[in-house]
Amino acid sequence: MGLFSFSKDSGDKAIDTSAENKVNASTLMNTIQSYGFDVKDLDVEIDGDTAKIYGTAADQATREKVMLTVGNTKGIAKVEDKMVTAAPAPEAKMHTVASGESLSKIAKKYYGDAMKYNVIFEANNPPLSNPDKIYPGQVLRIPEL
Structure with a gap:
């Protein structure tokens, strides 16, 4: 998949960091x-604010969820995806959440139907555990219908 950029300061604060705040x-x-x-x-290497992920994911959705789990962590600005998939498939679109957006608004933008918000929620669960708890800067998978 390559190298992906994330918002280093707006990531998931639930994932514990070391004493050096890294x-x-x-x-x-x-x-x-x-x-x-x-x-x-699975292997993860950290170099400053860049994470490299290695391993063989069962499918493309798993690969993307792993990449987003790492990238949506506070302190990570870039993810270098070095994973491969056992069952290759097309990549999902990625969407960076803007201030004031909800899953419904995002679903309306990509699918033309706000009620399809649950498709986006399920495509990002885990680590997304509540459809009402997204934050600006978070990157989400937007799968094809």
């Missing part, structure tokens, strides 16, 4: 594994 690679790996993502040979 993201810890093992903490990110534990978070990814706690979500139950099917990734073989």
Whole structure:
């Protein structure tokens, strides 16, 4: 997939950082594994505010969710995706949440129907656990219908 940029200061604060206020690679790996993502040979390396992710994801959706889990972490500005997929598929669109947006507004923009917000919610769950709790700067997967 390549190199992706994220908002370093608006990421998920729920993922614990080290005493130096830097993201810890093992903490990110534990978070990814706690979500139950099917990734073989998972490895995460941190270099400053850039994370590199390695492994074989079961499918494209899993690959994208892992990348977003890491990128939407406070302290991460870039994610270099070095994963491969066991079952290649087209990539989903990515959307960076703007101030005042909701999943309904985003669904209306991409699908023409605000009631399809649940498609976006399910495509980002986990780590998104509540459709009403998105924040500006967060990057979301927008799958094809």
